[in-house]
Amino acid sequence: MADAPTYDFPVISDDEKKAPKPGDTWEEKLYEATDARFAKGRQMGRVELEAERGQGPPYLTARFTFNDGDTVTLRGEVPGMGSWIGKGRVEYVPGSGRGKFKNRTGSMEVEFENPKRWG
Numbered sequence: 001m002a003d004a005p006t007y008d009f010p011v012i013s014d015d016e017k018k019a020p021k022p023g024d025t026w027e028e029k030l031y032e033a034t035d036a037r038f039a040k041g042r043q044m045g046r047v048e049l050e051a052e053r054g055q056g057p058p059y060l061t062a063r064f065t066f067n068d069g070d071t072v073t074l075r076g077e078v079p080g081m082g083s084w085i086g087k088g089r090v091e092y093v094p095g096s097g098r099g100k101f102k103n104r105t106g107s108m109e110v111e112f113e114n115p116k117r118w119g
Helices: none
Strands: 011-014 025-033 040-052 059-066 071-077 086-092 107-112
Touching: 011 040, 071 107
Parallel strands: none
Antiparallel strands: 011 025, 025 040, 040 059, 059 071, 071 086, 086 107
């Protein structure tokens, strides 16, 4: 039996927020990723992001809520040594998933990009 995939589909989130600072919390809409770079498909839900305060490297928490009721929370270091640009890995928060994310464990790759060139 094959292992469950660590993620099921790529999504894009977007808002007008400039480079987040520690302690910031904000919400972004989630869109289905299309074949075109930065092109958004149908809206799939929302993600609440938190830039965590603390010592050492900055961390983020992302709480995903999909339109079908599935939820999952991921946590990890902010990519790009705190710049929010680049690739990184985030961990599934145990017990946070519902629906297809129930009992999900491990980590997955994330990529933050800056098509608007802020920062």
